[in-house]
Structure formats: C-alpha cells, structure tokens
Amino acid sequence: MAMTITEKMLAKAAGKEKVAPGQLIDAKIDIVMCVDVTTPPAISMLAERGIDRVFDKEKIVVTPDHFQPAKDIKSAELHKRLDEWARRHKIKHYYKIGRAGVCHALLPEQGHIRPGEVIVGPDSHTCTYGAFAAFSTGIGSTDAAAAIATGQLWFKVPASMKIVLNGSLGPGVYSKDIILAIIARIGVDGALYKAMEFVGPALAKMSMEARMTITNMAIEAGAKNGIIGFDKETKQYLDEHLRDKTNYTIFESDKDAKYDSVEEFDCSAIEPMVALPHLPSGGVPIGDCAGKAMDQAYIGSCTNGRIEDLRIAAKILKGKQVAIRTIIVPATPTIWKQAKDEGLFDIFYDAGCVIAAPTCGACLGGFMGVLAAGEKCVSTTNRNFVGRMGHPKSEVYLASPATTAASAIEGKLADPRKYL
Amino acid sequence: MSKAHVYKRDHINTDEIIPARYLNTDDEAELVKHCLEDLDTDFVNKVQSGDIIVSGEDFGCGSSREHAVWAIRGAGVQTVIAKSFARIFYRNAINNGFYIIELPEAPEKINDGDELEIDYKAGLIKNKTAGIDIKFAPLPDFALEIIEAGGLLNKLAKKNC
Numbered sequence A: 001m002a003m004t005i006t007e008k009m010l011a012k013a014a015g016k017e018k019v020a021p022g023q024l025i026d027a028k029i030d031i032v033m034c035v036d037v038t039t040p041p042a043i044s045m046l047a048e049r050g051i052d053r054v055f056d057k058e059k060i061v062v063t064p065d066h067f068q069p070a071k072d073i074k075s076a077e078l079h080k081r082l083d084e085w086a087r088r089h090k091i092k093h094y095y096k097i098g099r100a101g102v103c104h105a106l107l108p109e110q111g112h113i114r115p116g117e118v119i120v121g122p123d124s125h126t127c128t129y130g131a132f133a134a135f136s137t138g139i140g141s142t143d144a145a146a147a148i149a150t151g152q153l154w155f156k157v158p159a160s161m162k163i164v165l166n167g168s169l170g171p172g173v174y175s176k177d178i179i180l181a182i183i184a185r186i187g188v189d190g191a192l193y194k195a196m197e198f199v200g201p202a203l204a205k206m207s208m209e210a211r212m213t214i215t216n217m218a219i220e221a222g223a224k225n226g227i228i229g230f231d232k233e234t235k236q237y238l239d240e241h242l243r244d245k246t247n248y249t250i251f252e253s254d255k256d257a258k259y260d261s262v263e264e265f266d267c268s269a270i271e272p273m274v275a276l277p278h279l280p281s282g283g284v285p286i287g288d289c290a291g292k293a294m295d296q297a298y299i300g301s302c303t304n305g306r307i308e309d310l311r312i313a314a315k316i317l318k319g320k321q322v323a324i325r326t327i328i329v330p331a332t333p334t335i336w337k338q339a340k341d342e343g344l345f346d347i348f349y350d351a352g353c354v355i356a357a358p359t360c361g362a363c364l365g366g367f368m369g370v371l372a373a374g375e376k377c378v379s380t381t382n383r384n385f386v387g388r389m390g391h392p393k394s395e396v397y398l399a400s401p402a403t404t405a406a407s408a409i410e411g412k413l414a415d416p417r418k419y420l
Numbered sequence B: 001m002s003k004a005h006v007y008k009r010d011h012i013n014t015d016e017i018i019p020a021r022y023l024n025t026d027d028e029a030e031l032v033k034h035c036l037e038d039l040d041t042d043f044v045n046k047v048q049s050g051d052i053i054v055s056g057e058d059f060g061c062g063s064s065r066e067h068a069v070w071a072i073r074g075a076g077v078q079t080v081i082a083k084s085f086a087r088i089f090y091r092n093a094i095n096n097g098f099y100i101i102e103l104p105e106a107p108e109k110i111n112d113g114d115e116l117e118i119d120y121k122a123g124l125i126k127n128k129t130a131g132i133d134i135k136f137a138p139l140p141d142f143a144l145e146i147i148e149a150g151g152l153l154n155k156l157a158k159k160n161c
C-alpha cells in the first residue's frame, strides 16, 4: 500500500510495516522538547504519581524560553522547578540561561533534529521541525509527562493534505507571505487533524530557515504536523549542524500515496501579506491595508527570529529611522552573537530599535513589549488572537520581517518592496 | 442543575480561555480566576459547578497549554460541547480524564441558559428547557479507557504498579 512520508515515519515509530489514516498507534519518541511554561506541570504530575523518571536523559532537550530571563516571581518559580528537575535527572541537553533560546529556533540550530524521527514537545509550534523531514507535533503537559517517563505516546495517524507551491517568490516576498496566503485560503481549521505536506518547485529555492517559517505555522491551519521532504538544502544544513552524525533515515511519499485534498499555489502571484486581527487566516495583500497606523513593530519569535530574518530586516532599516517602538529579539544566543558580529546591532541601534535577549517575551504577551489597550503592533510572530500580545483591546498584524521593518520606518503598514 | 453557557462563535482559542499573562503559574485555583477572561469577563462570576460550555467549530485552537483544560475543569464545568475541537485541546481533555462532546448541531439545539442533563453512556443530552433529546456519538473506546482510568498518567501509573 502506498504511503505518505508522514505515514511512513509513524509506521516506523510504531514498529509496523504500514499504517493508515485514522489508525491508533503507540509510537516511540526520539526527542522530547521541554520548555518553561508547560514542562513544570508535567514534572509535578509525574512526581505526584510516584513515576518521577525520564526514559532517556540524552533524548530530552530542555530550554526555558517563554518567560526567560524570569519576568516575575511566579515565572522564576517555574524556572526553578524546571532547573531542579533537569539537574536531578542529569538531562544531557539542558540549555541554561546564556545558552537558552526560543525552543523551535534552538533545537535545529543545536543539531537535535534528525530526519525520519519523531519529536514532540508541550508547545503547539513543535510542528516547526517538519521542515527537516521529521515527524514533529505539539502536545500538552500530560502527554509530555507520559513521553518523558516512557518515551512512548498514542497517536491517531493523520490523513494528509498536499500543498503544492509552484512558481517562485518575487522580490520582497518571503516564506512568511506564502504561509499567510495559504492560511488565508484554507482557514484556521483548513487542515484540522491533518498532516500538511508541502511540495513544489518554490520550496527548492528556499533556505531551511525560510522553510521553518512555513512548517512553524502549520498549526495555525489546525494541522497535526507540517512536513517538507529531504533535499540538498536539508542535507547541507544538517551537515553543518547535526550533533549526532550517525545515519538518519530519509523517507519520502510514494508517488501514488493518498491525499485528502490538494491545494495549489502560484507563489509568483503572491504579494507581501499581512494577517489582520484576530486570526492568522486574516491575510490580505499589503496593497489592501498599507497606511494603517501602528504603535509598535516586533521582529522575533520562533517564526521569524532567525539570523536570515534579522538580515532581511537590517537591510531595510539600514540608514533609516524607525517611527514607532521597534523591538528586535534574536531567537537564540547564537543568532544574537551572529547578528552582533555581522554589524546588524549597529544598524538596529542607529535606526532607533531596542535589541532584547533571546526570549519568547511579547510574542505571547509575556514581557518585553506588551501592548496597552488600543495599541496596534505589526509583528513577525505567528498568532494575532485577541489579547495575544497584551491587552484584550490591542491588535496584532502578522507580517514578514521585511514588511515589519518597512512598517517600522513609516509608523504604518508599508510595502517592503519600495525599500529593496 | 446544569446550565449551558453558549458561545456560538467558532475558533475560541486557548489564549481566550486562559490568557498567557496568567501562565506564570500552573496552580489550578489561580487559573480558575481567569477562565475565559478575554472572551467573557463575567464567566467566572456566573458559572456554577456542573455547568456546561457550548460552542462552535475548532474549540480550543492555538497554544497547546493544558492550562485551558485545567481552568475550565477547575471552574466546575462538567463538559464542553462543541461542533468540533482543535486537535491538541481534544488530546489534553482526554488525557486529563475530562469528557468532551463533539456535536455538529450543538449551537442550534442549545441556547444560552438552557438546562441540560447528560447521559454519557447512552450518548444522550436532555435539553430540559427546550424539551428535546439530542443524541451524540460517545468518545471512541481508547479515549473512554483513558477517561475511566482518571487520565493518561493514572493509567500509566496503574500499569507500572
């Protein structure tokens, strides 16, 4: 029976020849990713039941990120619980402050993501790692507790949806615009419970960083996982980053594999996009919303806080002044250092931006750029729900780093193409 | 008496159920104080133990925070009836032993304030106010197994003994 790449990976993890959509399986987990908000409850749940153990101290990756450095006493207590647990169990890959970063940027960068493996984490954007031809999905704290203790989890095999990306991206158009256009068409539950498999010639020309922006937002269409097949680009990134150089398994979808639906996009026709409040599916071309006044610009997060994103923003901001509060948050310490060494900090400083330490921070309304009532923020993040970045009466406009930088200069939503 | 609190909208997300500004704790009693705060500031004042939330499509979408299930359960809500659920919320509910009901006609057949009685085994909702019986498909067996054990971890703990 023909299978998709997602089905093949789950079959392997379940120790089966084949699996089919809808089938319930017990899958072996290769990596459990742990963060500060959702892992401490998992740890407590295990302790309460007397199963305070870890299945493999080398297969758990821990990084505080959402509220790190601790933003208040309560979050400091969360960090303390995470820290005590990670030390007690001698977790090998524990990124303490100074090396900690936004999880979904940190794990691939530090070489923890390998093709063909199953990665879970108590954070919904764990689907990001699908860019590396791996099966990865977000789970809750109870699931995380079970995965930490046993290295196993139950899954229902998802049906797959194929997204074909034809053409090539025009100047000033980035992978963020593509994923916003996809979600605008299919809706925030357009891929509910499904595997979103991205294929097509436009992908071949995208860097791994750009691809991660796409799989990162698969959850914003309701998907269980996002997945992109292995190619030269994947191999090169892995050669440079992988910790464990042993062989990994490369899966690909069979030619006659079954898809629930197929959606085709002509990327050449996609323009810079902005998702208007309050759903990620609110995407419209910049031409339809340019000129709307903003109070803040935010460049960071697991969607667009990587070095490539900062370079794109810096190119536009170079020699210009921002008209509104502009907050730049490199997603990991490595990215932070790279940006500094490349002189991007000088560009941001000269333009009047503030540069923060790696954190999720204001992406989820935590700290470092929280919005007041009535304020509007153009942001490179992935969610513009009510109250997401602060007051329930504030508004978030999702865009690419280029559109966000251009908007920072003008103080209103702006087309990045005039700054190229 | 179990009263229905109906939010007909689709895509009620976990940021609305429990805003991230309160995620600096996992203490259920604290979370309960802010349950559904960004959707309906009055909810915590009017909800009574045993009440039911009724909603549209894709309930619980967005962040994977299980705090959403804890806040709702902690507020005394016995179940959520929705046209459909977001994937992670669905998992989290089952894993916590919290029974949820998928019912496509929910927002049409149940009005805000209606009194409901639910027979989970029979898959039957009695809407006493409207005087109608509504059938629903019970959760699949694997989910019932987890719920009967009192959640995934209790099932796991039992297996370990």
Ligand code: SF4
Pocket: A065, A066, A102, A103, A104, A123, A125, A301, A302, A303, A359, A360, A363, A364, A381, A382
């Ligand atoms: S950057 Fe934002 S979306 Fe990404 S993991 Fe952190 S809070 Fe979640």
